[in-house]
Amino acid sequence: MAALPRAIHDLEEEFAALAGEIPESPEKRAISLLHGIVMEMWRNLPGDGAEPAGGFPDIAELYRNAPPMEAQAINEPLPPGTPAPAFALSDPSGEVARLEDFRGRPLVIVFYPLDWSPGCSQQLDLYQQELDEFRRRDAELVAISVDSLYSHGAWAAVRQITFPLLADFHPKGDVARAYSVWREPDGFSERALYVVDPEGTIAYSQVTPYVHHVPDIYELFDALDQIAGVAQGR
Amino acid sequence: MTAPAYARRATPSTTRVPLTVYGRRWCGISQMIRRYLDRLGVPYEYVDMDANPAVEQQLSWLTGGRVRSPTIRVGDQLLVQPSTQELARALARAGITR
Numbered sequence: 001m002a003a004l005p006r007a008i009h010d011l012e013e014e015f016a017a018l019a020g021e022i023p024e025s026p027e028k029r030a031i032s033l034l035h036g037i038v039m040e041m042w043r044n045l046p047g048d049g050a051e052p053a054g055g056f057p058d059i060a061e062l063y064r065n066a067p068p069m070e071a072q073a074i075n076e077p078l079p080p081g082t083p084a085p086a087f088a089l090s091d092p093s094g095e096v097a098r099l100e101d102f103r104g105r106p107l108v109i110v111f112y113p114l115d116w117s118p119g120c121s122q123q124l125d126l127y128q129q130e131l132d133e134f135r136r137r138d139a140e141l142v143a144i145s146v147d148s149l150y151s152h153g154a155w156a157a158v159r160q161i162t163f164p165l166l167a168d169f170h171p172k173g174d175v176a177r178a179y180s181v182w183r184e185p186d187g188f189s190e191r192a193l194y195v196v197d198p199e200g201t202i203a204y205s206q207v208t209p210y211v212h213h214v215p216d217i218y219e220l221f222d223a224l225d226q227i228a229g230v231a232q233g234r
Numbered sequence: 235m236t237a238p239a240y241a242r243r244a245t246p247s248t249t250r251v252p253l254t255v256y257g258r259r260w261c262g263i264s265q266m267i268r269r270y271l272d273r274l275g276v277p278y279e280y281v282d283m284d285a286n287p288a289v290e291q292q293l294s295w296l297t298g299g300r301v302r303s304p305t306i307r308v309g310d311q312l313l314v315q316p317s318t319q320e321l322a323r324a325l326a327r328a329g330i331t332r
Contacts, residue, residue, distance in 0.1 A: 012310040019295040029299070036298020039312045042327075043320050122262025129266055129318075213260035217269065 056158045063121040069113060070212045071183075075190050077205035078180050084109075084196040085178035089144065089166035092153035097166055102140050104198050106227050108220070110143040111181045111192040115155040115165075119191065119212045120145070126217060128161050137224040139195075144168050144175060146188050181207060191215070195223050203227050251328045253278040256289060257304035263315055264304040270318045276330060 015035060022028045078085075084107075088098045099107075110127065112120040124143060127134070134141050144166045147155070152165035168175045168189070176182040176189035183190055193215050195204035204223035206215055255271070255278055257264030271278050281289055283303055290301050296312055297305065306313040306321060309328040313320060325331040 009310050016292065016296060019292060032295050033298035035296055036300055039297060039314070042311045042324070043313065043316070119262060122266070126262050126266050126269070130269060208260065210260075214262035214265060216259050217265050 059158050060121075063116060063118045066116070066118055068212065069117050069119060070210060071186070073190050073207045073209055073211070074183060074185075075181050075192075075207055077192055077194070077207045078202055080202050080204060082202045084194065084200050084202050085175070087144075087166075087175045087178070089168060089175060090149045091164045091166055092149050092156055094149065097142060097164055099196070099200065102142075102196070103200055106137065106139040106198060106203070106224055107196040108134065108139055108141045108224070109179070109194040109196065110141065111176060111179065111189040111194075112143055112145050113183075113186070113188040113191060113211055114145055115147040115151045119214055121159065123191070123214045124161055125159060126214065127163065128159070130217060131163065133221060134224075137221070137228060139224050142166055144189070146173050146176070183211075193220060195220070195227065197227050251309045251330055252307060253309075253325075253328075253330060254281060254307040255279070255304055256281045256283055256293060256306070258283050261303040266318065267304050267306060267316070267321060270321065274325075274331065276325065 022031070084099055086099050088096050091097055110123070112123060114120060127141060127143070131141070141163045142165075143163065145152075146168050147165075148169045149167040152167055155161070156165055166175075172187070173182045173189065179192070179194065181190040181192040190207045191211050191213065192207045193205065194202055197203040203226070204220075206219075208215055253271075253276065255264065255268055257268065257280065259265075259282060268278075268280065283289060293305055293312075294301050297314055300314050302315045304315065306316060306324070308321070308324040308330070311324055311328070313324055316324070322331070
């Protein structure tokens with residue numbers, strides 16, 4: 001497909017340069033809004049390919065208009081070098097997943113506040129998109145929240161999430177407490193990451209400073225690469 | 235001999251189409267978009283909006299005040315919090331990908 005016409009490029013450049021020359025006013029705001037409308041119209045031009053099939057896009061996008069979840073972290077994670085606390089939690093199919101099931105490979109444990117919420121939807125979409133990168137590092141990935149296995153099942157179907165979502169449902173938040181990420185005032189966990197090495201020891205841990213912050217995935221990959229480097233050096 | 239202004243305007247650009255991601259490190263959609271571009275092998279400039287708050291004023295001017303993370307500049311087009319499918323279409327329109 002051809003690039004945009006040169007004339008539009010020139011007009012865009014002239015428009016951008018005008019920003020500082022127009023004093024703040026309702027008129028400036030109106031001009032800016034009009035430009036914003038033009039930008040949004042580009043998005044609706046017909047595309048070459050169809051949207052991916054499957055899922056429930058209308059429901060999957062509900063989070064975009066959901067109430068925000070914004071609060072500072074109130075916990076510090078367990079430090080690296082600590083033996084990872086044991087857990088036995090159900091996945092959406094009712095199968096129980098235990099920490100020891102993952103012995104021998106790096107395990108990423110994702111604690112997230114709640115199914116269906118804004119930050120959690122984005123975070124788990126990101127990990128689903130990056131599953132090949134986790135596999136390339138021979139790492140397993142599980143995500144834990146206090147939602148029931150039925151909520152996990154529906155949410156995974158809507159978002160097309162294929163890695164295990166585990167239900168820390170009853171006693172509510174027990175595993176989050178064991179991993180020092182329980183938010184008692186809210187009744188859900190911090191947004192936190194643990195990387196457990198193949199021997200069951202915590203190699204990396206992070207509680208995000210705000211619950212709506214998604215951990216930096218480049219930093220997570222670096223942590224996994226370090227574990228792989230340590231294993232190769234043995 | 236210098237070409238007239240109208241002729242200069244008609245000349246196709248031979249420079250690389252600018253591709254800039256304005257985002258925040260802790261933003262899930264920013265990370266998805268960056269990783270998507272990484273996988274495509276498409277070079278892009280990343281501008282951290284937290285580290286460069288001055289860019290918000292210009293983004294506000296261009297988007298009608300909708301300053302969101304991420305905002306992607308693909309050539310002359312600005313995409314506010316696009317899906318990867320929307321970004322893919324914009325990259326193709328700009329001739330960055332087929």
